[in-house]
Amino acid sequence: MHDKAAEPQIGRRRDPRTDAAILRATLELIAERGVHGFRTQDVAKRAGVGKGAIYRRHRSKDDLVMASVAALVDQEIVVPDTGSTRADIDALMHEAVELYRGALPGRLMPNLVSAMAERPELARAVREGFLVRRREALTAVLLRGVERGDLRRDVDIELVLDILGGPLFYRLLITGGPLDDQLAEGVTDLILRGFAPDKPTRARSTRTAKEHA
Amino acid sequence: MHDKAAEPQIGRRRDPRTDAAILRATLELIAERGVHGFRTQDVAKRAGVGKGAIYRRHRSKDDLVMASVAALVDQEIVVPDTGSTRADIDALMHEAVELYRGALPGRLMPNLVSAMAERPELARAVREGFLVRRREALTAVLLRGVERGDLRRDVDIELVLDILGGPLFYRLLITGGPLDDQLAEGVTDLILRGFAPDKPTRARSTRTAKEHA
Amino acid sequence: MHDKAAEPQIGRRRDPRTDAAILRATLELIAERGVHGFRTQDVAKRAGVGKGAIYRRHRSKDDLVMASVAALVDQEIVVPDTGSTRADIDALMHEAVELYRGALPGRLMPNLVSAMAERPELARAVREGFLVRRREALTAVLLRGVERGDLRRDVDIELVLDILGGPLFYRLLITGGPLDDQLAEGVTDLILRGFAPDKPTRARSTRTAKEHA
């Protein structure tokens, strides 16, 4: 958003429907013509607003794109609690796969990456406003896994998070490989196996192996 | 290159130093201002050439970007063969970490990602001209690991490659986390442990643990 | 004025101080920045009112300009009657010189001219509401001069009026020459000499009449 300052108490208030219409039109146009293929004038026309209304809210076209993406991904994350560490991780991973397999995030994420590289404050906003929530949810699940004896006590949580998320983004952004359940399950499986406690905790590891089979 | 056809035999010949200066200036400017943030005019000025010289060689700005990147990544990859699967993987991973920690590729990659998303031919060029070679080197090492009994015979090579590379790009592009040896070794370690053959449980895992320590 | 209709009998009445403040601010801003150089928003700010208050009174910016000018020039003209034709003309001419030498009308007039050229109704308003009164006063004086025998009976009053007023505006608007008493007296003198009755001077008036015919 352009003005994060508190709303002025006098004068006509900004119409929230205009806010929404602008973001909505932007997302539609990005999906139709690509991030650099649409015109601000088209956004204005489709949203039924003037260009001024757009630029009052977003300081540039890039900013508009970013805000639209942010609005799109601004959703609650529920920490799953099925009783099974594997099932919990799987739930979050499948959710992520679903999200990025969608048309819009798939087209937007690459541009977001480039914008983040050039604008640190945007990078911070995306990380703190979006990634952190997913990472916190995963962290909660992983810590329960440790408590439950499914994961080693000295597991490097940061590393696990990057291994869970990395391949997903790698395929989305770089290799173009498939974002599917197989990926999600392959990674989850590796984590559970690779970071399983060393000890002779047989019963549990057996169960894990069974679930995999 | 714009004209791959045979060089004309008459008239003044193109100066190869001009070719190089253009590519070099382009890479610098991409790193400084991003793929969409630099201007062809700037490339001309920095390279000390006219815009004509650029467009005689590259048919568009995107083409110029592609050629520059191609020139950058056009380097040999040696497949390491130390006798130890872990050491071989580590060698390749450390090399990659070194590469992306460097100034130019590190700043180039985020911009490249966004450009790739919009230009499939650029994406293909980058994948085939650059990634594929690293992946093939890793694949060779992994297959030797399988032969050697360090990895399961049914290991999903594609998945392993994505798990090896994913976290690296994830930190570079998204989280901003550190690109260091700890990351490289953590991932290598996980792969070797997670995809270790099941049966000969004890001896091997012990050895693996030792190597890690 | 926007609504010439009778004031509504219910609701809050328009504040006459607001009426005046708007006109005053408009005139100041026209003088400062020209007819096309000021903004309605500036008028509102300087008058301490909202834009709505302006547009409730004037249907457009041009209308506002017109009303402001009308308010400015809405002044009585007294027809002088000293007994001397020369003194009467001089009185009116000096008054005019004084008026246009002043800051506001002097700066307003050039802008007004351009606005008049594009808006016939403004031109008419200025002519009828302002010029006509001066011209009528002069006409009265001139007709008395004719009766008194100071001017020829067949004098072209319109032409005399334009010769009296023209040089004044010419200097104000075009040449930038001085608006001073010397100008006023020079023109007055010429009129009295050039349009003096023929009789007392035989040779000359005959020749003039011939040439004119």
Added chain:
Amino acid sequence: MHDKAAEPQIGRRRDPRTDAAILRATLELIAERGVHGFRTQDVAKRAGVGKGAIYRRHRSKDDLVMASVAALVDQEIVVPDTGSTRADIDALMHEAVELYRGALPGRLMPNLVSAMAERPELARAVREGFLVRRREALTAVLLRGVERGDLRRDVDIELVLDILGGPLFYRLLITGGPLDDQLAEGVTDLILRGFAPDKPTRARSTRTAKEHA
């Protein structure tokens, strides 16, 4: 013109046909839609050029209008020499009347006036580049008239020039009165009669002196 500086010696030269096409299109559009009623984009389209070509030559729309006018009025003035002072003055006056009666100058002059009031350097340019030539031609004719004995030796040339030109502009800009031969001849006649040498008629000058006192 935007850049009065010397043309750079290297690079492509500005196309003089583009210069002319822009001015031509501008004049046409002014005639069709008025000075403020046309759009720069329309000029570009009609001239078959890009907006850049316009703004490379003229720093603003107003500047473009002015340059167009300047091009229009940039014509040689020939000093007439018929042997008759009256005929010489008449020739110049009729020429001026013809000029300002035309559609374009008639529509442009008012705007020029307003622009001159706001931009002293424009005012100077118009005066020195255009008015001065007419005034010099008239001055030459008047001085010959003095030599010839048709005008008083002590005639105030500046005043005469303003009386000759003033009524013309007054009607054009203010009163909207007719610009016709009658006006030209009436003014010429008055000058010749009013500034005729005193000598042959002593009584007159005495009387005039008395009235003035």
Added chain:
DNA sequence: TAATAACCGAGACGGTACGTCTCGTCTTAGG
């Protein structure tokens, strides 16, 4: 006294022209 209606300042709104900027091409004088 309460309801009603028009006023008020502030400022967001839709619309539209402006002037800037960049791309990829073309033109010039020269190597």
Added chain:
DNA sequence: CCTAAGACGAGACGTACCGTCTCGGTTATTA
């Protein structure tokens, strides 16, 4: 035919301004 410099046509961008509308609140007349 190459080169550097820079003008060219095209068209999107972000700004500025107009005249309208909305907001919370005030003022005056009617009921």
